Amino acid sequence: MTVWQDVIGQDSAVATLQRAADDPAAMTHAWLLTGPPGSGRSVAARAFAGALECPRHGCGECRECRTAVDGTHADVDVVATEGLSIKVEQARELAAMSALRPSVGPWRVIIIEDADRLTERAADALLKALEEPVPRTVWVLCAPSVEDVVITIRSRSRHLRLRTPPVEAVADLLHRRDGVELPMALYAARAAQSHVGLARRLARDEAARIRRRDVVGMAVRIHGVGEAIDAAADLAAIADEESTAAAAERDGAERQRLLEVLGADPTARTQPPHIRSQLSALEREQKARATRHSRDVLDRSLVDLLSVYRDALVLYSGAGVGLVNHDNLALVQSLARALSPDRLLTAMDAIGTARERIGLNVAPLLALEAMAISLRLPRSA
Structure with missing residues (x-):
């Protein structure tokens, strides 16, 4: 050791x-x-x-x-x-x-x-x-x-x-350190693209696996402009919901603890000015934290979506490279049949552009809508 x-x-x-x-x-x-x-x-x-x-x-x-x-x-x-x-x-x-x-x-x-x-x-x-x-x-x-x-x-x-660790090494860590069964550990490590923290969460949280499945499935569900707008709204909602759920209990506990430290009455309808200013500062900090968390969740969702187009391109090339979404091979094959390599690359560029725009403080929903419109499949697909 x-x-x-x-x-x-x-x-x-x-x-x-x-x-x-x-x-x-x-x-x-x-x-x-x-x-x-x-x-x-x-x-x-x-x-x-x-x-x-x-x-x-x-x-x-x-x-x-x-x-x-x-x-x-x-x-x-x-x-x-x-x-x-x-x-x-x-x-x-x-x-x-x-x-x-x-x-x-x-x-x-x-x-x-x-x-x-x-x-x-x-x-x-x-x-x-x-x-x-x-x-x-x-x-x-x-x-x-x-x-x-x-x-x-x-x-x-x-x-x-540092480099991205091998999938097998991440799976072994989850199995050894966290007691995750090897098949689940391998799925989580592959789906998380060797991101150790995300792999651990996928392995232990069924809701996270369901959210990822829903995001990945969007790749074959966008045909028209209306579906693109709906998909963008769904992505934004996933990020907002997860951020709100993560913050709700912690924000309330932080507010309660601050009031206790300041000796304030938490049941009072109004607080003295000096306490209100401290509460306002805490609320600003919590809002900034929630914004960052929402953006991180959204970025991770876009990475998951990007992985499907990457896998479809791998199928086209015939390269002996492992698929990120090996557990969802039928979906990857469907996307590979629907789009040419050039269209797959265009879709990947659109997702990358959305990530950059959101990182530059463009309104997330606008960036997602522009991206989703670029991801439309042919109606015959």
């Missing part, structure tokens, strides 16, 4: 990080871990923190390893924003924190799981801390790609790229 046991399919990256933990001469004050969603960036970052804090450099069994991995170690700080961005105020707090000496371990480790969400002002606030590193402080930044990180930050960090 080692601290790296859940970092799968990343042998080269693990070797580099372990070497740095073992040998101070190989250490760098700032690391940038990049890789596609689900590749395990944050898992690798936490494992690295465990290896740095562990007296045996990552045994995976001691208190230092366990607390570093779960984010409760006194000298390991994990920033995982649930909003749309990491703002300058939070970046200043991190810069100040980085100047402190470790309290119990050999290193102070600051992990930013969403470094791509640093605003330019927030990145500027971190710049001095990265340019003039404090001994025994290590920054570990995570992002999908180098290009997603502000250039002043990435130029001062050592880049390490």
Whole structure:
């Protein structure tokens, strides 16, 4: 057992990080871990923190390893924003924190799981801390790609790229760690395209599997403009419903807890001005979090939809590449019969454009409608 046991399919990256933990001469004050969603960036970052804090450099069994991995170690700080961005105020707090000496371990480790969400002002606030590193402080930044990180930050960090893990490795992890039966684990790993977190959810949540099936099925149900508009509305509704369900209980608990901390009466019809201002700030934060969650769900739905067109193109090419939707082969074959390779590529481009537009704050429903109209099948299909 080692601290790296859940970092799968990343042998080269693990070797580099372990070497740095073992040998101070190989250490760098700032690391940038990049890789596609689900590749395990944050898992690798936490494992690295465990290896740095562990007296045996990552045994995976001691208190230092366990607390570093779960984010409760006194000298390991994990920033995982649930909003749309990491703002300058939070970046200043991190810069100040980085100047402190470790309290119990050999290193102070600051992990930013969403470094791509640093605003330019927030990145500027971190710049001095990265340019003039404090001994025994290590920054570990995570992002999908180098290009997603502000250039002043990435130029001062050592880049390490993670790759998409093999389907079989993800399935084995689900089976070993979560007790998922192997057939279900293989289905979930394949359907999630090796995204570990999503695979775990698909394996354990029947509602998530049903939602994915409905999204994938849209590829063969859009013939006319009316059906395209309906499909776009369905996609938006799926994202909104899941976001609302995820937020409802948590938002209420956060409001109740804030009122308790402020000593306010939760049953009062009106609150004093200073309490109303705190509640308004909390509501803004919750709204930003809900917006991000809705966009993430929507983007994942579009990735699922894209996978059907990808599979149909694979069938055309005859390449010996595994299908993402192997469990739904009849649907993939139907789409391959209905559309030529050029039309399949056009559909994939339309889905990619919708993802980009939504990422640029275009109203999701408008972006989805434009996309769905481009996905119409011939009436004879």
